[in-house]
Amino acid sequence: MKSLTKYCFITLFFSFHCFVYGQFNTLIPIQPKKTENLPIVEKTDGTKDLKQKSDKKFWKAIFNTTSKVDLKKELDSLKTMIKETSEKNDKKLRMQKIRDSLILQLQSQVIINEQKRTTSITRNEYENETGEFKFSKIAMPVSRPISLTSPYGMRQHPIVGTARIHNGIDLKAHYENVCAVMDGMVIATGWDPNGGGNYIKVKHYNRFETSYLHLSEIYYRTGDPVKAGFIIAKSGNSGNSTGAHLHFAVRENGKYINPIRFLNDLIEADHWLVASYQN
Known part of the structure; x- marks a missing residue:
């Protein structure tokens, strides 16, 4: 009985000893604590910076x-x-x-x-008070100031009433003296069956031909030489005409040209000649 009690006491003693000292020797694994919102420790080599910058550039390029x-x-x-x-x-x-x-x-x-x-005609600066030219190689068709009553070109014919080419100009001249505009030779005189009446034509330097129509008198014959300013005829109302005037026409190398332009060219050339003569 005593030995049984002794064995039970020993057993209880060892069991209590194991229970007490066994707790401190048992290995219990430590569970890692959860971390929230902890800062990320970046690598010191800068690789994360490059990645973030690259990502920014990428998304910036994508979304612009x-x-x-x-x-x-x-x-x-x-x-x-x-x-x-x-x-x-x-x-x-x-x-x-x-x-x-x-x-x-x-x-x-x-x-x-x-x-x-x-x-219009340019006034010649070398005319004197009587209208005569000093040292001039030209003259105007009439001695009075030029007054144009019908221009060169298309017009309505005053008698027929249809549009026709007027191959010359009509100047106011009531039975007045008609002058040769340049030195030349009379190449034709007579009566114009086309309505021009009495006429005279003068050839100048084998280039120009001047015609004077509706004349009342003619003072030169074919073949006569004339000088600039010579009175070669008198204006009138012969032929198809509504009143006394002078029809003046000019041909250059056989073709009709504007007589007003021709006379202005003559005046300009005469100014040059006179200026050269005085020098």
């Missing part, structure tokens, strides 16, 4: 995103460019308008000068 600062700069640059372009265009437009205006003025002046040249 622009910051507000960059956008403002682009808008300012665009406004400046538009303003400069507008100013340049305005300046260019103003210059173009000025050029167009000058061109129009010049064209108008040329047209006016041409009209004056073909419808």
